[in-house]
Amino acid sequence: MDETTLSVDLATQELYVKARNDGSETLWDRKAALKNQCGFGEQGVCCRICTMGPCRVSPIPGKGVQKGICGATxxxxxxxxxxxxxxxxxxxxxxxxxxxxxxxxxxxxxxxxxxxxxxxxxxxxxxxxxxxxxxxxxxxxxxxxxxxxxxxxxxxxxxxxxxxxxxxxxxxxxxxxxxxxxxxxxxxxxxxxxxxxxxxxxxxxxxxxxxxxxxxxxxxxxxxxxxxxxxxGTPMPREIEANMGVIEKNMVNIVLHGHEPSLSEMIVVAADDPELKALARGVGAEGINLVGICCTGNEVAMRHGIKIAGNFNQQELAIVTGAVEAMIVDVQCIFPSLANLAQCYHTKFITTSKLAKIKDAVHIEFDENNAYECAKGIIRKAVENYTNRKHEKVSIPTHKSTGMIGYSNQAIIGQLDRVVNSYTHKPGTFEPLAQCLVSGVLRGAAGVVGCNNPKVKGDHSHIEIIKKMLANDVIVVVTGCAAQAAAKAGLLSKDAVKYCGVGLQKVCELADIPPVLHMGSCVDNSRILELVGEVAKILGLDMSELPVVGAAPEWMSEKAVAIGTYVVSSGIDTFLGVVPPVTGSPEVTDILTNRLEDWVGAKFYFETDPAVAAEKMLARIEEKRAKIEALN
Ligand code: SF4
Ligand code: FE2
Incomplete structure (x- = not known):
């Protein structure tokens, strides 16, 4: 497989080649082994809800089997x-x-x-x-x-x-x-x-x-x-580094992966314990280096500046560096493959939640009632594993980028307060942002969120869409693995103003912000809802009347379907870069991409080409500006 087709991220390409040379299997290899994925499943027309089935019906109306045994269409x-x-x-x-x-x-x-x-x-x-x-x-x-x-x-x-x-x-x-x-x-x-x-x-x-x-x-x-x-603590702006280059050759590397912050927070606190630091020096390491992947990575980056090793696509590749003493996981988005992959290197793959036990992993159940000691015990295992590192298997890419992170709504308001004088508005509110939207200095806002998916060239769609938004004076907020894609591509840096139109450039300079605001993990999409709701309230409009769009260009999980559905239900159009498994039903496709607009003032767009998706997002933003411009 040509690694340049898998991801635009150079560290990913480099480590994919290393994995192949090491004889280690990754998601791309398993995808290739599947050959053609099930067309019925892909279109959502295979039912196995009862044991009269499974029933596969035709995705083409009037042609082939039209009903399951019970009569379901x-x-x-x-x-x-x-x-x-x-x-x-x-x-x-x-x-x-x-x-x-x-x-x-x-x-x-x-x-x-x-x-x-x-x-x-x-x-x-x-x-x-x-x-x-x-x-x-x-x-x-x-x-x-x-x-x-x-x-x-x-x-x-x-x-x-x-x-x-x-x-x-x-x-x-x-x-x-x-x-x-x-x-x-x-x-x-x-x-x-x-x-x-x-x-x-x-x-x-x-x-x-x-x-x-x-x-x-x-x-x-x-x-x-x-x-x-x-x-x-509510996140506040800080600088971080992102991508595999944050893994340190001479340190005990611990990767935090998963979603909930209760464990990872405690690991961050415990990693500072003098006893563990001394233990790390005792095994010949320079110290303990915590890095994050997926949303746990976002949580600890937002609040502590912990470096981001990578996003969803890169979870296996972190282990492939050969320099990870432990990968500690809790729940969600954790590949079962990690347990066996870890055995090919020296990495201890440690599961901690009874909701996500994985065969062949080391399971240490995290007990919140004894959180600090439990976290210390987990770190100790990682430190002790340093001496098992197989140096001939270590190769860490040098790629990493810096960027700003930590844009909770309180942090955004703090930044907006800097422009209050320029616009003579009340401090402590989103009013300057609302006025920038009304005046057209900002044409709109886009939330780019969600996962990676090997059906899409890694990070490519996230980055394409974000850059197109910036060039057209659309401010971007990001969460989840999309945010990490942006971090790796340097789009969270204040230097990213070079990609922006003049209006957005001006706003970034005045508010001292990058044009892409990292708002956190996937649950932190709630921050985006809050932001949109508050701006709508300032303008006396409904959320569906703002020039705001959402996009999940590389989504893969059920969580993303839930997010897309609540975002649309909240009045915000959502652009999906991977087509959901509904296209075998003309009616469901029509409801989601058309009729929902009559119900809730927003709908889904299915568009796999990021350049086309970006054009449609911009067109929709301009269409929605009509209401807001009447306020001028
Ligand atoms: Fe059962 Fe009806 Fe589904 Fe077939 S279509 S599996 S009969 S519920
Ligand atoms: Fe997530």
């Missing part, structure tokens, strides 16, 4: 499959949120987890109606966590919706009957609705999918983000 089968993807994705994000809520519940003044953002805690307390006056801040934390945890399974009423949602949007949800009840309830209900013999109507199925997805974006993910900020 391609529309029914594809819509049910879509709904189950939304359920899977929403459950992952929401369970993450629930886990962080439990950590907040156990926070104490003298414990391992403490309160780092009291202001945010008090704001959140108001949302759940938790009394705060005269209460110790840790009692408030305890009560807020309990209120949020109750929101997951409360028997009556709707989920508590964050205040940044516009009233117009709430009405859209009520009118479409997609305002969700409790978080867990919606996931259970949609699993029920997709059971054999329940919903057999694509419209109704997509409607339920939207309702479920909202429990993710405005519920579980939102809780995950806000509570993480409360416990671990």
């Amino acid at each position: 391609a529309d029914v089968i594809a819509s049910r499959h879509y709904a189950r993807m939304v359920a899977g994705g929403s459950s992952a994000h929401s369970d993450h949120g629930r886990h962080i809520a439990h950590v907040l519940h156990m926070a104490s003044r003298d414990g391992d987890y403490q309160i780092r953002d009291e202001k945010k805690l008090l704001n959140v307390a108001a949302r759940w109606g938790v009394a705060t006056e005269g209460k110790d801040i840790y009692q408030v934390a305890h009560d807020v966590a309990e209120a949020a945890l109750n929101d997951f399974g409360k028997p009556f009423g709707s989920m508590v919706i964050p205040p940044s949602i516009t009233k117009q949007r709430l009405k859209v949800w009520e009118d479409n009957d997609i305002l969700p009840d409790a978080i867990d309830k919606e996931v259970v209900s949609i699993m029920h609705a997709t059971h054999m013999g329940c919903t057999a109507d694509a419209e109704s199925m997509i409607n339920l999918s939207m309702r479920t997805s909202l429990t993710d974006g405005w519920g579980g993910s939102y809780i995950g983000t806000e509570f993480s900020d409360i416990i671990f």
Whole structure:
């Protein structure tokens, strides 16, 4: 395989060649071994919901088998499959949120987890109606966590919706009957609705999918983000390095991979322990070097400046450097292949969650009640492994880039306050940003998010789309693996203004920001929702009336389907660079890419060519500017 076709990232290309020379298998090799992937599965027309099946129906109307044994059509089968993807994705994000809520519940003044953002805690307390006056801040934390945890399974009423949602949007949800009840309830209900013999109507199925997805974006993910900020601190701008070159030859390298910050935060704290530092020197290393991959990488980079080793596509390649003493994982996006790959080198592959045990891995269950000691024990294993390194197998690419990271909404407001004088606006708000959009200095904003997928040349679509946005004065916010692609390509650097149109260049100079703002991990897409909601409220518009678009150019997971669905349900068009498995159903395809606009004022676009996708995103932004320009 020609490595230049796999990814635009040079470190990835270099390590792919090394893996091949080492006889190590990677995702690209396994993809090639699959040859032609299942066409029925790809179009969403294979049903295995009951054991009368599996039933594969024709993706072409009027030609071939049109119904499964029960009579389900391609529309029914594809819509049910879509709904189950939304359920899977929403459950992952929401369970993450629930886990962080439990950590907040156990926070104490003298414990391992403490309160780092009291202001945010008090704001959140108001949302759940938790009394705060005269209460110790840790009692408030305890009560807020309990209120949020109750929101997951409360028997009556709707989920508590964050205040940044516009009233117009709430009405859209009520009118479409997609305002969700409790978080867990919606996931259970949609699993029920997709059971054999329940919903057999694509419209109704997509409607339920939207309702479920909202429990993710405005519920579980939102809780995950806000509570993480409360416990671990709200991110603020800082410089980081990204790509495989951050792995150090003479240090104990520990890769943090996965999603939830409760473990990785504790690893970061424990890595500073003098006892472990001395142990590292004792085994002949210069120190302990923590690096991150995927969203755990984003979480610790945002809050501590921990360097980013790479994104989803690169998880195996980090081990292939031969210089990783331990890869520590928790949940989500972790290749099962890592366990065997680690055995080809000296790396200890350590799983820590009972939700993500992997055969042949070293499993050390992380216990939050004994978090610090547990983290120390895991690091100790990594340090002790340094002497096992096979030096003849070590080759670390030199590629790395620097960039700015840490743009929480509070951080963005902080930067905008710098331009308040220029625009004579109220400090502490998004008003300068709103006015830049109205005046047309910024034509719009794009959120570029999501994963890598070997169906797409790695990072290529992310970078193409981002650069096209910048050139056309569209400010870009990024999360997840898209953010890491941007970091590696130097797009998070303030120097990236060289790619921008004059309007965006001016805004970046005044606010002292890069044109691409790294807002965090995938659950931190909730920060983007908050930002869009707040700007819409300032302008008295609904979110769907802003010149804002979303894109997931290289997505792969069920979580991405949930995200896309809640983003569209929130009134923001979403451009998917990998076609979701629904095209075997004309009706589902029509609903997602057309009819949704009548329901919620936004829709999906399926476009695999990033240059075409970027053109369509810009056209849509210009189309949506009509409303905002009337405010001038
Ligand atoms: Fe076949 Fe219907 Fe069973 Fe699906 S639910 S496997 S279409 S019989
Ligand atoms: Fe993620």
